Amino acid sequence: MSILNKLNKLIITIVFLSLLAVTSFFAWNYFKQDTTKVLVIGAGSKKGEAYKFAQAIAEVTTKHFPEVHITIRETAGSKENMELLESGQIDLATVQADIPAVPSARIISNLYPDMFQLIVRKDAxxxxxxxxxxxxxxxxxxxxxxxxxxxxxANHYGIYESDIENIALSSSAAVDAIINGEIDxxxxxxxxxxQTISNIINSCPSKLIPINQAAAMKLKQPSLDIGEIPAGAYNGSPLIPEKNLATIAVNRLLIAHKNADKDAVKMITQILFERRLELLKTTSLAGFISQPDWxxxxxxxxxxGAQSFYNRENPSFFVQNADFVALILSVLLMLGSTLLGLRKKISGNKKNLADKHTKELVTIMDGINEKKDINSPFLNKQKSVLQTMLSEVITELDKDQMTAEGFQFFSFT
Known part of the structure; x- marks a missing residue:
């Protein structure tokens, strides 16, 4: 195979692969955007803050990213959410940070701080x-x-199951029980x-009890933090609680399965941090959204997906390596220019070879025309020259040293 043919095939291959890459890129982006991404979020009880927060996330996300549809699933709470996430039955979940995480769990964001709250009857x-x-x-x-x-x-305070008379009741029944004085x-x-705690406090003589030693408990469980319930959080007059109340805080997290769609998770993270005002219209707790600190x-x-959003302001690979990329592009351009130049030179050499033989043929024809005394020896000599020339032309054509166009022109001559 000639050098020219090799160059032609190389150039055609490069052009074909470039077109294929560009076409594939645009096709991939088109179909990716056209596909609806359906995610299920485990959000606890319908009466809870986490469920309301999940509703806000779902509504605002779909508003700005119609290709993402979030279905909210009522669950028993953080522990069940972790189990459902691990089994692949849900894609997202709201959980307490102190609940042991399953292997497939990946964090998206801190949503808001929960507080440990102990409500007791005043007569207890x-x-x-x-x-x-x-x-x-x-x-x-x-x-x-x-x-x-x-x-x-309780265990930190030296209290165990045998020390408390636990009455098994549903969440709503437990509220009625403390209001009616059936439990302490x-x-x-x-x-x-x-809202549930507020209803209890406003429906019966009750109070909040401080939970001290949060710093000590944090040594055992790093996900816990020192918390405080502000004075007047549940009532301004009279003050309930009467003063800032020490307690334990734990973040409510938004997590996802590790295989949850990367682009969808990035969009949800974007909603959390760039559409907070819209989320606040549904839940005031949106004001506490923060980036997780691993x-x-x-x-x-x-x-x-969340990582991709958090790194959005970091320079991309191409920006970070702009000089190197520019050097590579320059080298490729120089290489392409050299290949095209070499191809042109080789084509020119082949054309020159055809032109040379054509000129020789024309010279022979002119010599014959000018010869007045054409005899047998002269004709034999010219015949021998033509046979030699034809042999050279065929050999050069066979070795790809002459183009087909040049041979056709020579034959026509």
């Missing part, structure tokens, strides 16, 4: 967490996130100004 003679021994309580669902949080705190206390892990409380890896 309970002034500290220690005083719960021997009292009647309706604890959160066994195995759930609030159950885990309560017993972590109730425990919730909820944001300040939670190693400062939560050790759940960041989802790559």
């Amino acid at each position: 003679n309970i002034n500290s967490f220690h005083d719960l021994k021997g009292k009647k309580m309706a604890l959160p669902s066994k195995g759930g996130g609030q159950w885990v949080s309560f017993w972590f705190t 206390a109730i425990f919730k892990v909820r944001a300040p100004r939670n 190693g400062a409380g939560t050790f759940i890896p960041l989802h790559e």
Whole structure:
């Protein structure tokens, strides 16, 4: 195969691959944008703040990114959400940061801080967490996130299951029970100004009990933090609580399955941080949204979709390596120019070879025309020259040293 043919094939291959790459890129982007991404989020009870927050996320996300559709699933809470996420039944979940994460969990964002809140009847003679021994309580669902949080705190204070008379009730029945005086206390892990807690406080003589030693408990569970319920959080007159109340705080997180669509997760993260005012119209807790700090409380890896959003202001690979990329492009342009120049030179050489033989042929013809005395020896000599020339031309054509166009012109001559 001649050098020219090799160059032709190389140039055609490069052009074909470039066109294929560009076409594939635009086709991929078109079909990617045209595909609706459906995600399911586990959000706890319909009456909870997390469920309301999930509704806000779903509505605002679909408004700005119609290709993303979020379905909200009511669940028993953080622990069930983790289990559903691991089994692949849901794609997103709201969870307490102190609940052990499953291997497939990836964090997107901190949503808001929950507070450990212990509400007791004023006639129950309970002034500290220690005083719960021997009292009647309706604890959160066994195995759930609030159950885990309560017993972590209780065990720290030296209180165990045998020390409390636990009456198994649903969440709504437990509220009625404390209001009616059937139980002495109730425990919730909820944001300040939670509506359920507010209803209890405003429906019966009750108060909030401080939960101290948060710093000590954080040593055991790094996802916990020192919290405080502001004075007047539940009532301004009279003040409830009467003063800032020490407690334990734990972040409510938005997490995703590690295989959740990267682009959809990036869009959701964008909504959380760039459309916060719209989220605030549905839930005031949107004001607490923050970027997760890996190693400062939560050790759940960041989802790559969220990571892509958080790194949006970082220079891209091409920007970071602009000089190197420019050098590579320059080298490629020089190489392409050299290949085209070489191709032109080789084509020119082949044309020159055809022109040379054509001129020789014309010279022979002119010599014959000018010869007045044409004899047999002269004709034999010219015949021999022509045979030699034809042999050279055929050899050069066979070796690809002469173009087909040049041979046709020579033949015509």
